[in-house]
Amino acid sequence: MTPKSTSIKMSTWIKNQAYRYTGKLLLRHEIPLNDKTLNYLIKEKIFESTPSFKNKIIIKQCLRCGNTKHSLLGEIPCLNCQRTHLYCRKCIEMGRVMECERLYRWIGKAPSWKVHDNPCTWEGELTKPQQQASSRIVESINKEGEELLVWAVCGAGKTEMLFQGITTALKQGKRICLATPRADVVRELKPRFQQAFANVSVQALYGGSQDKDATAQLILATTHQLLRFKEAFDVMIIDEIDAFPYHADPSLPFATSRAKNPVCTTIYLTATPRKKQQSLITRKKLPHIFFPIRYHGHPLPVPQMKMSLSLKKDFQNNQPPTPFITWVNKRQNSHRQLLIFVPSISLAEQITKSIRRILLEEKIIEKNSAIDFVHAEDQYREEKVKQFRNKELKVIITTTILERGVTFPSVDVVILDAGHDVFDQAALVQIAGRAGRSADDPTGEVVFFHDGKTEAMIQAISAIKKMNLRGGVGG
Numbered sequence: 400m401t402p403k404s405t406s407i408k409m410s411t412w413i414k415n416q417a418y419r420y421t422g423k424l425l426l427r428h429e430i431p432l433n434d435k436t437l438n439y440l441i442k443e444k445i446f447e448s449t450p451s452f453k454n455k456i457i458i459k460q461c462l463r464c465g466n467t468k469h470s471l472l473g474e475i476p477c478l479n480c481q482r483t484h485l486y487c488r489k490c491i492e493m494g495r496v497m498e499c500e501r502l503y504r505w506i507g508k509a510p511s512w513k514v515h516d517n518p519c520t521w522e523g524e525l526t527k528p529q530q531q532a533s534s535r536i537v538e539s540i541n542k543e544g545e546e547l548l549v550w551a552v553c554g555a556g557k558t559e560m561l562f563q564g565i566t567t568a569l570k571q572g573k574r575i576c577l578a579t580p581r582a583d584v585v586r587e588l589k590p591r592f593q594q595a596f597a598n599v600s601v602q603a604l605y606g607g608s609q610d611k612d613a614t615a616q617l618i619l620a621t622t623h624q625l626l627r628f629k630e631a632f633d634v635m636i637i638d639e640i641d642a643f644p645y646h647a648d649p650s651l652p653f654a655t656s657r658a659k660n661p662v663c664t665t666i667y668l669t670a671t672p673r674k675k676q677q678s679l680i681t682r683k684k685l686p687h688i689f690f691p692i693r694y695h696g697h698p699l700p701v702p703q704m705k706m707s708l709s710l711k712k713d714f715q716n717n718q719p720p721t722p723f724i725t726w727v728n729k730r731q732n733s734h735r736q737l738l739i740f741v742p743s744i745s746l747a748e749q750i751t752k753s754i755r756r757i758l759l760e761e762k763i764i765e766k767n768s769a770i771d772f773v774h775a776e777d778q779y780r781e782e783k784v785k786q787f788r789n790k791e792l793k794v795i796i797t798t799t800i801l802e803r804g805v806t807f808p809s810v811d812v813v814i815l816d817a818g819h820d821v822f823d824q825a826a827l828v829q830i831a832g833r834a835g836r837s838a839d840d841p842t843g844e845v846v847f848f849h850d851g852k853t854e855a856m857i858q859a860i861s862a863i864k865k866m867n868l869r870g871g872v873g874g
Contacts, residue, residue, distance in 0.1 A: 413445065413507065418614050420446075420505040422574075422631025422658075424463065426494060429627075430503055437503075445507035452485050452498040461487035463496050464626055465653035489650055492606070493626050504629055512616050514572040521562050521595040526694060529560050535688045536564035540573075540634060540664045548667045548676060551690035552699060552866050553803075553832020557668050558588065559694075561636060562595055564666070569599060569616070573633035576618045578625055578655060580645040582606060583784060584638065584804030585619050592619060622651040628658035635659045636666040639803055641673045641825050670803075670832060671825040671862075692870035697841035699863045700812075700834045702827070702856075710816060710850040717749045719757065719815060723848050728761050730811065735843060736787065737794040738801070738810045740830055742819035747772040747796050750815075754796065770794040773801070803829040808837035817847035817856055827859035 420430070430437060440446040453460040460467045466489035477484050477499050484498035496502075525533055532549065539547040551557050561577070568575050577592075579585060582605035589603040602615035604624040613624075618632070622645050637645075637655060645651045659665065669676070679685035693699065707713070707720035727737070739754070741747050751772045758770070769792045773783045780800070787795045788807060795801075799821060812834045814822060822830070827847070834843030847856055 414510065417505060417507060417510040419612060421509050422505070422628055423613070424502050424504050424627055424629040424657075426451075426496060426500055427503065429494070440507075443507075445505065446503055447506045448501040448503050451496050451500050451502045452487075454485060454498060459485060461489060461496060463487065463493075463502060464490035464650040466490065466650055490626055493623065512572050512574050513569075515566075515569040515599060518569040518596050518599050519562055519566040520597040521559070523559060525556075525559060526696075528690065528692060529556055529694060532688050532690050533560045533563045536561065536666060537567045539666065539686070540564050540567050543664055544662045546665045546667070546685060548669070548672065548680065548685050548687035549690070550669060550672055550680075550687055552693060552870065553670045553829060554693040554695075554699070554836045555670075555690045556694035557638075557690075558591060560690075561666070565596070565617070565634075568634045568664075569596070574616050574618075574631065575634040575636070576620060576625075576628075576632040576658065577636040577638060578620050578622045578658075579638035579804060580622050580642045580651070581639070581800065581804055582621050583780075583800060585621055586781060586784075587805055588619050592617065622655060625654040625658040626650070628654070630660050631658050632663060633660050634664045634666070636668065638668045640667045640676070641669050641671050642803060642829075643799075646673055671828050673825070689869075691866050692872060693836075693841070695838035695841050696872065697835065697838075698867040698870070698872040700831060700843055700845045701863055701867070702831050702845040702847050702860055704817075704847045704849060704852065704856060704860070707848050707850055710848065714746060714750070714816070718753050719750060720848050723813065723815065724757055724761070726846060727758070727813075730844070733811065734809065735840070736790065736792070736807065736810045738787075738807065738812045738833055739794065739796045740802070740812070740814045740822075741796060741798065742816050742821045744774040744776065744798055746815075747774055747798060751796050754794070758794070770796075772796040774798045775800050799826055799830075801833070802826050803832070805833070806836055807833065809840040809843065810834055811844040811846075813846050813848065815848050816850075818849040818851055818853040822855060824855045824858045824862065827855060828862055831859065831863060
């Protein structure tokens with residue numbers, strides 16, 4: 400082989416590697432290159448390595464997730480160098496990072512992402528209000544570097560409103576990331592985006608996902624996965640910015656900000672903006688569009704509140720509250736599935752058997768009607784949600800993991816112990832938004848069972864009524 404052909408072959412190899420590594424911030428074991436090759440790339444200023452920790456007398460910081468809390472920084476003996484080093488507990492689920500390790504990123508020539516002529520294969524149509532919102536998103540992407548908040552009611556069709564903006568970005572050869580706090584949402588979005596952009600590379604990144612190399616032009620990811628990126632995306636879409644854990648974990652906005660290119664359009668999506676976003680809107684510091692009506696034009700279901708004085712006692716006996724049994728008995732002929740939220744994993748596990756027995760005794764479900772529970776630590780979580788979506792389960796009992804971002808066409812929604820601290824105003828509004836999402840069945844019931852009204856419950860119902868009024872669909 401001649402020196403020229405060797406040079407061409409090396410140049411082609413480096414170009415291919417650029418697609419794999421550009422925009423990533425990785426530990427050594429996450430880079431499947433041998434030491435000789437990696438050291439060569441570092442010497443040629445194609446890769447660079449940087450410290451993984453800042454270890455000063457006053458400030459100790461993990462430079463992967465930005466954590467500075469001493470309680471989340473531990474020390475452990477290193478088997479490789481026989482010394483004790485800092486490690487970060489905050490981002491340990493992404494793989495342990497130790498002080499003696501380096502972080503690596505590609506600093507060679509960045510690849511050119513494909514310029515698509517007609518990337519969108521979605522055949523649906525937007526309503527006139529949706530089209531107005533979609534056009535504003537396109538305008539923001541064309542401006543480059545703008546931030547835009549899309550404040551849209553649950554069931555507005557936010558995903559479909561993004562398609563024209565993403566199409567615009569792909570026609571300009573941009574790389575796009577849609578990040579969301581929940582893995583369930585990423586799993587639900589992937590087939591929808593693959594169908595809407597059938598000729599575009601789309602990958603979904605979350606714990607346990609099969610997409611590992613993250614080389615696609617259109618990335619769907621949990622916000623935790625962004626800890627592995629730096630200056631990777633030209634368009635960053637952050638879904639459910641008010642959701643836990645994004646709003647409560649400083650490392651996630653830190654990672655999201657770092658994952659954006661220096662000139663990057665940022666689109667925020669939410670149905671329930673927090674006080675911070677509302678304050679920025681009021682002070683005209685954050686451009687926004689407001690979309691108060693569901694795509695099918697029907698109002699959000701307004702939750703009913705039902706008192707149960709013996710609620711806690713019933714739970715201690717692993718029983719659902721009596722008012723719940725009374726209510727569910729009245730809807731025995733309902734064609735809708737039943738989505739039941741509870742405040743804890745233990746309660747979900749304990750109460751499922753008794754709910755199944757009661758529903759059978761009251762002939763509300765038949766013997767072959769399946770009922771199950773699901774929570775964040777459930778190893779069969781993905782399969783159970785799929786079964787419920789396919790109507791293989793008649794009833795599913797869940798923690799807040801299904802409070803947002805998932806769509807079931809025809810459900811009634813119940814919260815047992817709606818006054819629990821885990822159900823803040825935003826969570827209650829989002830949970831209510833699971834009902835009535837289909838144009839064929841837009842009037843699902845939502846019921847809050849409680850042993851005393853809370854401010855969050857009152858505010859959530861008030862917010863839903865106000866949204867309906869602003870959308871011109873009544874209270």
